[in-house]
Amino acid sequence: GNSVTQMEGxxxxxxxxxxxxxxxxxATGYPSLFWYVQYPGEGLQLLxxxxxxDDKGSNKGFEATYRKETTSFHLEKGSxxxxxxxxxxxxxxxxxxxxxxIFGKGTRLHILP
Amino acid sequence: xxxxxxxxxYLIKTRGQQVTLSCSPISGHRSVSWYQQTPGQGLQFLxxxxxxxxxxxxxxxxxxxxRQFSNSRSEMNVSTLELGDSALxxxxxxxxxxxxxTEAFFGQGTRLTVV
Numbered sequence: 001g002n003s004v005t006q007m008e009g010x011x012x013x014x015x016x017x018x019x020x021x022x023x024x025x026x027a028t029g030y031p032s033l034f035w036y037v038q039y040p041g042e043g044l045q046l047l048x049x050x051x052x053x054d055d056k057g058s059n060k061g062f063e064a065t066y067r068k069e070t071t072s073f074h075l076e077k078g079s080x081x082x083x084x085x086x087x088x089x090x091x092x093x094x095x096x097x098x099x100x101x102i103f104g105k106g107t108r109l110h111i112l113p
Numbered sequence: 114x115x116x117x118x119x120x121x122x123y124l125i126k127t128r129g130q131q132v133t134l135s136c137s138p139i140s141g142h143r144s145v146s147w148y149q150q151t152p153g154q155g156l157q158f159l160x161x162x163x164x165x166x167x168x169x170x171x172x173x174x175x176x177x178x179x180r181q182f183s184n185s186r187s188e189m190n191v192s193t194l195e196l197g198d199s200a201l202x203x204x205x206x207x208x209x210x211x212x213x214x215t216e217a218f219f220g221q222g223t224r225l226t227v228v
Contacts, residue, residue, distance in 0.1 A: 034216055043117075043203055043219035089156065093217075100169050101146070101205070101217055105155040 002027045006090045006104035013080055014112050021075040021107050023064075023090035031094040033057075033066050033073040038087045038106070047075075047088070085111045115140065117206050119220035126227050131192040134223045138185050138206030144168075145187040146217060147179060150201040159202075162187055191225075199227045 006023040013019060025033065032051045036044040048057030053068035062077045073090060090104040118137040126132050138145050146169075147159040158171040162181035179189040185206075191198055201224050205217035 032216075036219075041221075043119075043221045044205075045219070046216045049216055100158050100161065100171075102158075103148075103156040 002029075002031065002092060002094060002102050004090050004092055004102055004104040006088075006107055008105070009087075009108040010110055011107060012110040012112065015082055016079045017111075019075070019077040019080045019084075019109070021088055021090075021109070023073045023075065023104060025071050025073065025090075025092050027071075027092060027094055029094040031092040033064070034091040034093070034101070035062070035064055035073070035075050036089040036091060036103075038089065040086075044089060080109075080111050082111045082113050085109055117204055117218050117220035119202075119204050119223050121223060122221065123224045124226065126194050126225065128194055128196060128227060130194050131190060132194060132225060133188050133190050134202055134204075134225070136187045136189075136204030136206075136220060138187070138204075139218055142206040142208050142218075143185055144207045145181055145185065146205045146207075147187070147189050148203040148205065149173075150203055150222070151199075156203070159189065194227045196227050199225060201225075 003026045034049045035047040037047045038044050048059040050057040050066035053066055056065045064073050064075045087106045087108045089106045091101050093101045120135045144163045146161040149157045160179050161169040165181045176192045181187045201222045203222045204220045207217045
């Protein structure tokens with residue numbers, strides 16, 4: 001079945017550092033890929049998405065490119081801020097097959113001032 | 114437009130009791146999914162409802178059940194609560210048109226503590 005694997009955290013960086021959170025997926029169909037972010041005490045918010053191969057999703061300085069050849073959707077940001085501290089979830093959905101969103105286990109990010 | 118609303122935000126129950134959680138999706142969304150989030154297991158899919166029908170189900174015991182009403186509002190019920198049911202329960206809504214990979218919008222969750 002479909003699955004998502006993302007790097008384990010926590011990830012601790014200094015402010016203005018470059019961020020990469022790795023995400024790879026397994027899917028038999030043509031899924032859409034998402035990054036969600038969860039701030040303390042909150043639900044999940046969609047950060048960005050990509051619906052087909054080579055699409056790049058971007059939002060709030062974060063980017064991720066849908067790479068079908070490497071089945072990856074790595075999250076990157078050039079200069080992180082303290083306010084980016086949160087848990088980040090990579091996810092996929094393939095509504096042509098079923099209607100679940102499958103999440104990775106989440107990566108906790110700490111940004112130090 | 115209003116987001117996904119979950120009530121209550123916090124609940125404390127004792128073992129053996131039952132609990133009902135409520136979710137009001139975004140207006141016009143017909144799909145509601147429920148997830149359980151725990152530190153150990155992460156986000157686990159419980160079930161999804163679309164137009165009052167359960168369309169998908171995760172791997173949870175029968176103590177976990179749900180339903181959806183004609184206005185798309187959904188409830189989930191957990192009977193005979195166990196300590197391990199303590200978790201953040203998240204509801205997500207989407208337009209969920211088949212063959213259209215639209216994203217899900219999440220509520221803030223209900224924090225259930227079983228003592």
